[in-house]
Amino acid sequence: MKVLMFGWEFPPHITGGLGTACYGLTKGLSNFGTEVIFVVPKTYGDEDLKHIQLKDAGDVVITEKRMQYEEFWDKFRYLEVGSNLIPYMDPEEFAKIYDKKIFLGSEYREQVFKTKFTFTGSYGKDLFQEVARYALIASYIAASNNFDIIHAHDWLTYSAGIAAKEVSGKPLVVHMHATEFDRSGDNINQGVYDIERAGMEAADKVIAVSNLTRKIIIERYGIPAEKVVTVHNSVEPVTLPEDFKLTKAFKEKTVTFLGRVTFQKGPDYFIEAAKKVIDKDPNVRFVMAGSGDMLNRMIKRVAKHGIATKFHFAGFLKGQEVYEMFSLSDVYVMPSVSEPFGISPLEAMMSDVPVIISKQSGVAEVLKHALKVDFWDVDDMADAIYGLLHYEGLSKMFKKYGKQEVENLRWENSAFKVREVYKSLLGDI
Amino acid sequence: MRTICFYFQVHQPFRLKRYKFFDIGNDHYYYNDFENKTIMRKVAEKCYLPANKTFLDLINEYGNNFKIAYSISGVAIDQFEMYAPDVLDSFRALVDTGKVEILSETYSHSLSALKNREEFERQVKLHRDKVKQVFGVEPKVFRNTELIYSDWIGEYVADMGYKGMITEGAKHVLGWKSPNYLYCNAINPKLKVLLKNFKLSDDIAFRFSNHDWQEFPLTTEKFVSWLNALDPKDEIINLFMDYETFGEHQWKETGIFEFLKAFPNAVLKYSNFKFNTPSEIVKKVDPVGAIHVPYPISWADEERDLTAWLGNELQDEAFNNLYQCYDRVKEINDPEIWKDWLYLQTSDHFYYMCTKWFSDGDVHKYFNPYNSPYEAFVNYMNILSDFIIRIEK
Numbered sequence: 001m002k003v004l005m006f007g008w009e010f011p012p013h014i015t016g017g018l019g020t021a022c023y024g025l026t027k028g029l030s031n032f033g034t035e036v037i038f039v040v041p042k043t044y045g046d047e048d049l050k051h052i053q054l055k056d057a058g059d060v061v062i063t064e065k066r067m068q069y070e071e072f073w074d075k076f077r078y079l080e081v082g083s084n085l086i087p088y089m090d091p092e093e094f095a096k097i098y099d100k101k102i103f104l105g106s107e108y109r110e111q112v113f114k115t116k117f118t119f120t121g122s123y124g125k126d127l128f129q130e131v132a133r134y135a136l137i138a139s140y141i142a143a144s145n146n147f148d149i150i151h152a153h154d155w156l157t158y159s160a161g162i163a164a165k166e167v168s169g170k171p172l173v174v175h176m177h178a179t180e181f182d183r184s185g186d187n188i189n190q191g192v193y194d195i196e197r198a199g200m201e202a203a204d205k206v207i208a209v210s211n212l213t214r215k216i217i218i219e220r221y222g223i224p225a226e227k228v229v230t231v232h233n234s235v236e237p238v239t240l241p242e243d244f245k246l247t248k249a250f251k252e253k254t255v256t257f258l259g260r261v262t263f264q265k266g267p268d269y270f271i272e273a274a275k276k277v278i279d280k281d282p283n284v285r286f287v288m289a290g291s292g293d294m295l296n297r298m299i300k301r302v303a304k305h306g307i308a309t310k311f312h313f314a315g316f317l318k319g320q321e322v323y324e325m326f327s328l329s330d331v332y333v334m335p336s337v338s339e340p341f342g343i344s345p346l347e348a349m350m351s352d353v354p355v356i357i358s359k360q361s362g363v364a365e366v367l368k369h370a371l372k373v374d375f376w377d378v379d380d381m382a383d384a385i386y387g388l389l390h391y392e393g394l395s396k397m398f399k400k401y402g403k404q405e406v407e408n409l410r411w412e413n414s415a416f417k418v419r420e421v422y423k424s425l426l427g428d429i
Numbered sequence: 430m431r432t433i434c435f436y437f438q439v440h441q442p443f444r445l446k447r448y449k450f451f452d453i454g455n456d457h458y459y460y461n462d463f464e465n466k467t468i469m470r471k472v473a474e475k476c477y478l479p480a481n482k483t484f485l486d487l488i489n490e491y492g493n494n495f496k497i498a499y500s501i502s503g504v505a506i507d508q509f510e511m512y513a514p515d516v517l518d519s520f521r522a523l524v525d526t527g528k529v530e531i532l533s534e535t536y537s538h539s540l541s542a543l544k545n546r547e548e549f550e551r552q553v554k555l556h557r558d559k560v561k562q563v564f565g566v567e568p569k570v571f572r573n574t575e576l577i578y579s580d581w582i583g584e585y586v587a588d589m590g591y592k593g594m595i596t597e598g599a600k601h602v603l604g605w606k607s608p609n610y611l612y613c614n615a616i617n618p619k620l621k622v623l624l625k626n627f628k629l630s631d632d633i634a635f636r637f638s639n640h641d642w643q644e645f646p647l648t649t650e651k652f653v654s655w656l657n658a659l660d661p662k663d664e665i666i667n668l669f670m671d672y673e674t675f676g677e678h679q680w681k682e683t684g685i686f687e688f689l690k691a692f693p694n695a696v697l698k699y700s701n702f703k704f705n706t707p708s709e710i711v712k713k714v715d716p717v718g719a720i721h722v723p724y725p726i727s728w729a730d731e732e733r734d735l736t737a738w739l740g741n742e743l744q745d746e747a748f749n750n751l752y753q754c755y756d757r758v759k760e761i762n763d764p765e766i767w768k769d770w771l772y773l774q775t776s777d778h779f780y781y782m783c784t785k786w787f788s789d790g791d792v793h794k795y796f797n798p799y800n801s802p803y804e805a806f807v808n809y810m811n812i813l814s815d816f817i818i819r820i821e822k
Contacts, residue, residue: 249455249818296803299807300742303747306746306749308746308747308750310814312450312811314451324451
């Protein structure tokens with residue numbers, strides 16, 4: 001079985017959990033002999049490629065000659081006209097593309113398709129444009145590779161998935177790692193929502209990372225329940241060097257928040273809880289690691305609370321830094337307002353750090369040995385933090401059973417379920 | 430007597446290095462040596478060395494008729510010793526002429542006067558000793574960081590035995606009064622107060638090369654004609670500015686050095702103004718009255734207040750936490766701790782946390798090594814957290 005998979009990022013170049021999940025999943029699939037061609041907008045050359053064939057969409061050179069594939073053009077044009085991607089390009093560009101002639105006219109072709117595209121691979125301001133370009137490249141890749149099924153991760157790649165399906169006629173699976181409602185609350189970006197829905201409607205099966213997400217997909221996107229399957233994420237076991245454990249340079253216990261500092265992750269609730277804990281016991285340090293659009297406001301909030309010598313900002317961490325952070329932590333808190341899954345508490349538990357997670361997270365569905373609180377209940381959160389810091393019996397128990405618990409969550413299990421989804425569409429190959 | 434008083438501020442902070450959370454408790458060295466050295470060498474070549482030479486030549490040419498004053502922060506002197514001993518030599522040569530006065534200030538260009546009198550006085554004494562050691566002179570007139578002044582700061586300074594102090598001729602303090610007279614402190618009239626004429630000072634310091642300014646280009650003839658147009662009773666014109674005006678803020682290509690070279694001759698020949706140092710003025714001139722400054726003023730921004738350094742949440746949090754360390758620092762009495770304590774107090778660290786981007790933001794941005802005030806705050810707080818761990822051990 002060969003899968004053409006579209007992603008947006010791949011370790012070590014990640015901005016969130018998506019890249020980590022893709023890595024775990026592809027690795028798990030390879031254990032079953034499933035071949036994966038993984039396409040990302042941009043490769044850096046230092047990705048771990050043991051298990052997959054990684055394609056950099058930016059490396060695909062589309063020359064004028066190749067563009068002569070009439071069939072490719074026909075199918076592609078159909079897709080463009082029928083999708084809602086284009087209105088988010090700037091008006092000039094939009095006018096050009098909306099005019100059907102441009103796909104045959106020489107001007108546009110030269111401008112956009114002459115050489116390789118360079119994708120920034122990040123969530124930049126020309127995002128919609130990049131998503132659309134990614135779809136273009138996808139149709140080319142689909143036309144020039146052999147595979148049995150298409151698998152697209154998150155809305156950024158759905159247009160690519162749809163394009164590939166149109167060109168190849170192969171079944172499409174889309175994987176919802178997060179919904180627009182998780183990212184933006186009720187103030188959703190309509191363009192993103194539309195792409196998500198178009199992707200799920202065009203798909204033959206939809207994979208949701210939790211029952212929480214599955215419910216949102218059914219209720220808020222109107223996708224038929226029988227089409228949506230929950231496959232929980234897992235965590236990659238980490239083997240750290242023996243001498244890895246950092247010696248903590250201060251005596252206070254440390255409570256950590258690690259993730260994007262955005263609405264979805266609930267950083268503000270973490271700060272309010274921190275204030276309550278510090279008021280009661282000043283011998284605790286809090287760390288917020290990550291960056292995001294709420295970071296400056298959070299820094300100001302900490303200053304305003306007068307806790308800045310006990311509350312530190314560590315910036316965005318990646319790779320080994322994450323584990324360094326865990327090894328300095330005594331409690332890990334994930335106060336997400338809405339978290340489709342949430343891999344990071346599992347990583348914390350791997351590193352023997354007891355975790356507090358919000359009830360509004362998908363990972364709460366699979367974890368027993370974690371304290372669960374409502375994200376908005378900062379009293380409860382402060383109480384849980386205080387308890388884990390001061391009652392050693394509690395933290396010991398959580399460390400011990402928590403580690404056992406996450407060690408049983410394996411990507412092979414998730415990959416097995418994903419494979420079942422493939423099989424339901426292909427029969428046994 | 431009609432006189433011009435030239436005073437220049439010479440200051441370079443010890444800029445902090447990027448200090449991450451992981452460094453807290455592990456790394457106790459806080460300074461960006463490379464950046465500090467690079468900036469010092471750059472400013473030395475562009476400003477300090479050529480400007481010092483220009484002033485030395487002028488003093489040699491005009492003898493007793495041309496005098497100036499500097500205040501050189503202790504942290505700047507420390508960095509001259511480390512990275513630019515040639516600059517320090519050229520300042521010594523200026524002081525040795527006897528026509529150049531060195532003013533007193535806080536060692537680390539700090540805001541300590543606003544928070545801790547004991548530390549303020551300790552720093553003033555440290556700076557005094559340093560000036561004595563380096564230049565062999567004893568300062569008589571005081572200049573607080575960024576010309577920050579209030580009635581009670583003046584009182585502290587008078588109590589330390591100073592005869593004069595210089596500050597900003599802030600409009601909201603002066604009202605109808607003119608800055609072109611000598612005043613005295615409202616609490617202790619023994620302390621004379623010189624006020625900066627910000628219009629004429631900023632014409633040189635900020636507007637000299639501004640092509641959009643209707644008076645552009647500024648010539649010595651034009652400047653002297655403005656002096657002559659002043660009320661004949663106006664006595665003292667205080668031209669106070671950053672020394673980096675010459676060659677750094679106003680590049681040499683703007684002609685600022687030529688302006689300087691021609692300035693004394695134009696003034697002495699075509700006006701009845703002379704040049705005097707602050708301590709000469711304090712000695713010779715009688716104050717016309719007291720100046721009331723109940724709330725601290727400074728020479729910064731449109732507001733001439735403290736908001737460039739203090740007032741937003743970030744600045745206040747950092748500032749308050751810093752000064753909470755004082756008792757412990759004193760108790761430990763360790764030379765390394767004292768040194769970091771000094772350097773962390775430098776006002777520039779708080780200036781980088783300023784969020785007033787829209788009016789004076791561009792000036793702030795120019796001097797700011799950080800991308801945002803938030804970044805400046807986080808970096809400073811990481812360092813301060815480490816410092817606190819050290820003093821609490």
